[in-house]
Amino acid sequence: MHSISFPYSNTLNLNHIFSPKRVAPTRLTVRSVYGFEPLTRSDWQSSCAILTSNVASQELNDGAAADHVPAVNDHKNAFTDLKLLPNGKLTVGEKNDKPFQPKPLTISDLSPAPMHGSQLRVAYQGVPGAYSEAAAGKAYPNCEAIPCDQFDVAFKAVELWIADRAVLPVENSLGGSIHRNYDLLLRHRLHIVGEVQLPVHHCLLALPGIRKEYLTRVISHPQALSQCEHTLTKLGLNVAREAVDDTAGAAEFVANNNLRDTAAIASARAADLYGLNVLADGIQDDPNNVTRFVMLAREPIIPRTDRPFKTSIVFAHDKGTSVLFKVLSAFAFRNISLTKIESRPHRNRPIRLVDDENVGTAKHFEYLFYVDFEASMADVRAQNALSEVQEFTSFLRVLGSYPMDMTPWNPSSSIGDHH
Numbered sequence: 001m002h003s004i005s006f007p008y009s010n011t012l013n014l015n016h017i018f019s020p021k022r023v024a025p026t027r028l029t030v031r032s033v034y035g036f037e038p039l040t041r042s043d044w045q046s047s048c049a050i051l052t053s054n055v056a057s058q059e060l061n062d063g064a065a066a067d068h069v070p071a072v073n074d075h076k077n078a079f080t081d082l083k084l085l086p087n088g089k090l091t092v093g094e095k096n097d098k099p100f101q102p103k104p105l106t107i108s109d110l111s112p113a114p115m116h117g118s119q120l121r122v123a124y125q126g127v128p129g130a131y132s133e134a135a136a137g138k139a140y141p142n143c144e145a146i147p148c149d150q151f152d153v154a155f156k157a158v159e160l161w162i163a164d165r166a167v168l169p170v171e172n173s174l175g176g177s178i179h180r181n182y183d184l185l186l187r188h189r190l191h192i193v194g195e196v197q198l199p200v201h202h203c204l205l206a207l208p209g210i211r212k213e214y215l216t217r218v219i220s221h222p223q224a225l226s227q228c229e230h231t232l233t234k235l236g237l238n239v240a241r242e243a244v245d246d247t248a249g250a251a252e253f254v255a256n257n258n259l260r261d262t263a264a265i266a267s268a269r270a271a272d273l274y275g276l277n278v279l280a281d282g283i284q285d286d287p288n289n290v291t292r293f294v295m296l297a298r299e300p301i302i303p304r305t306d307r308p309f310k311t312s313i314v315f316a317h318d319k320g321t322s323v324l325f326k327v328l329s330a331f332a333f334r335n336i337s338l339t340k341i342e343s344r345p346h347r348n349r350p351i352r353l354v355d356d357e358n359v360g361t362a363k364h365f366e367y368l369f370y371v372d373f374e375a376s377m378a379d380v381r382a383q384n385a386l387s388e389v390q391e392f393t394s395f396l397r398v399l400g401s402y403p404m405d406m407t408p409w410n411p412s413s414s415i416g417d418h419h
């Protein structure tokens with residue numbers, strides 16, 4: 001067996017990553033960053049702030065403009081462009097719309113996440129009946145789910161204290177990662193505080209009295225369309241497919257516009273809500289179709305070791321060889337299992353790194369790597385692995401350390417199933 005010695009121990013220099021212009025960087029130890037003991041909530045929160053708040057990113061087509069990217073948490077601007085529609089849905093409004101009044105903070109806003117069962121406001125993209133709404137309900141029973149017309153709006157709602165959490169679908173057992181949503185995680189400063197996995201059960205919905213033969217179009221969220229592709233063909237539906245923002249929104253659109261030639265792929269709950277018929281039930285190609293959603297909050301949660309935790313990180317490197325091998329070995333030698341590894345090309349899309357003086361620097365990386373591993377940041381193995389990863393990488397961000405969803409699949413309780 002090979003023995004490998006690592007040229008560093010517990011010392012983690014965050015400043016060379018996040019503050020490239022700083023002359024005399026202060027060194028933080030892994031212990032202070034991840035707070036072994038004594039571990040207080042404020043220790044952990046301020047540590048995470050150090051790790052993550054100095055980094056913001058922006059997808060840009062033109063790299064030259066990257067140094068002038070506005071701050072992502074620009075509350076002043078954001079207050080003027082979010083508005084609440086009469087149906088309770090949040091949307092992006094015009095700059096001259098009546099601005100939102102920021103909600104005054106109360107002591108309970110500053111306390112740890114409310115106890116199970118209390119009313120938490122959870123923003124999701126879509127309209128009632130969307131799978132993200134169901135994911136919010138699974139993660140936070142009795143929460144108030146707030147529909148938003150775009151993911152960006154859901155993120156902003158949390159940043160502005162209009163909502164407490166945002167729900168984001170990030171990967172699917174069939175289609176893999178939802179890359180756009182991973183990019184959103186980087187462009188905002190929210191923390192992953194939980195995950196839920198949902199068996200998704202799709203239905204083909206149409207207006208009452210409409211038969212399959214009348215259809216010329218099927219509309220839905222792109223993930224839903226791709227998850228049902230073969231079954232649609234088997235049903236003889238070689239008709240146009242059209243992508244819309246969310247599954248339940250597709251059902252609502254068919255109903256509101258009385259579209260007799262169009263079906264929607266959505267949940268059975270959406271059929272009930274919008275008065276549509278279920279033409280075909282369970283039309284996903286993979287009967288074990290599962291979508292993973294993450295829950296996002298303004299503050300990270302305190303990682304624990306008394307139950308299984310997962311940690312999500314993103315990193316990039318700009319020099320060195322075999323970097324991925326070295327990074328993976330940091331986990332392998334500590335027996336930490338990875339549950340996900342994914343590379344994402346990031347050419348021509350600079351990431352904006354912000355230093356302590358809030359001066360932004362655009363950095364170009366060829367690839368970003370997303371890794372999820374099965375350990376809590378309160379676990380010394382994870383802390384050591386990450387301090388090692390940091391040595392090989394030029395950009396590293398902990399997206400969150402959170403309890404794993406351990407619920408076993410139960411097809412009979414699939415979301416969207418109306419039985």
Ligand SMILES: O=C(O)C(=O)Cc1ccccc1
Nearest residue numbers: 130131132221223224246247
């Ligand atoms: O559109 C929805 O209902 C969503 O929540 C996104 C989605 C789409 C397809 C499968 C899982 C989640």
